[in-house]
């Protein structure tokens with residue numbers, strides 16, 4: 001008699017992860033096997049019924065929490081009427097109403113116009129094309145550590161990890177990178193990093209390598225996201241605005257991650273009172289529906305019919321979700337909640353830092369918070385292995401976290417995360433760190 005070999009039973013999650021591995025592109029960057037079944041607010045459940053606190057919001061997207069009833073209701077209402085009618089060729093109310101609202105809310109004086117896209121990268125592409133079209137200039141300036149997306153134009157600006165660029169050259173020509181000022185890891189010891197970063201652009205780049213009158217746009221994240229949640233010194237963005245004005249360069253602010261209330265203001269640039277010429281939005285703009293937008297000064301958005309368009313960009317369901325999202329942010333008080341939760345979380349994280357010398361820095365604004373893990377605070381040597389282990393331990397304990405930069409944790413919960421769940425998540429992070437340190 002032959003005995004059948006024992007085939008281990010896979011959990012539902014394991015089964016999906018196996019099938020994913022066999023069928024999807026290996027280019028995705030999963031750090032742990034969370035297979036989502038459903039979500040509500042700041043709680044999510046996997047296909048095996050396990051519950052997690054979500055500190056990721058699907059990478060800063062579900063800013064109003066998962067499936068906010070008002071957003072779901074707006075989507076259902078629009079879905080009952082029509083799903084699509086290409087805003088490129090036809091008109092529909094939700095797209096026009098959303099454009100009106102974004103124009104009214106954009107931190108730009110004077111008239112503005114909106115172009116809708118489906119994603120962050122597409123938004124950046126639109127900004128790059130518009131800047132070139134309007135100025136007639138061929139060059140762009142971006143920053144090391146920046147993440148602006150992975151399509152060819154956006155990737156030419158992105159300079160966060162070489163794996164994102166390796167094998168894809170040549171990229172769009174004419175892009176140069178400057179140094180983003182990081183107060184925690186100052187690249188110019190002894191100098192004030194904000195001014196040093198500005199001087200580097202004027203004195204080095206513009207005098208030696210990049211004629212400023214050939215630069216169409218400086219593209220910058222007001223708070224660097226993927227690069228490590230770096231909040232620049234307060235003189236940096238105003239200084240960039242001055243450089244742009246001096247040389248007729250457009251200032252393009254990538255608020256794809258930092259916008260839509262995440263930092264405790266509707267747009268992060270409002271913390272520094274700096275106005276962009278082109279504002280880039282996506283991610284949280286529609287609480288999880290695919291949508292992006294550039295908002296630009298009207299005199300800049302002067303391209304003729306046919307010069308840029310998109311079949312799906314600004315589709316009616318995403319626009320309806322976005323209008324509901326804006327109502328929640330502005331009338332529902334979610335921006336204020338983000339500011340308060342952020343302050344509270346940062347305080348708790350600094351209390352943790354007093355117990356763990358492996359927490360090198362805690363920084364951010366609102367609920368866009370980065371925590372750098374280091375070998376110890378004496379030398380602040382980055383500890384990527386510890387960061388990765390903490391993320392894995394947190395997952396096993398019931399907390400979803402993701403990384404940023406080489407050794408950072410990003411804490412990006414929903415703007416309206418209830419205090420009890422914020423506390424629960426921070427307690428789990430505390431335990432995950434303790435367990436990781438025992439294990440390492």
Ligand SMILES: Cc1ncc(COP(=O)(O)O)c(C=O)c1O
Pocket residue numbers: 059119120121122124147148149150221225226254255256257258282283
């Ligand atoms: C600041 C910033 N810009 C652009 C992008 C690209 O967005 P998407 O992934 O929707 O193309 C991202 C995505 O993480 C981002 O954080």
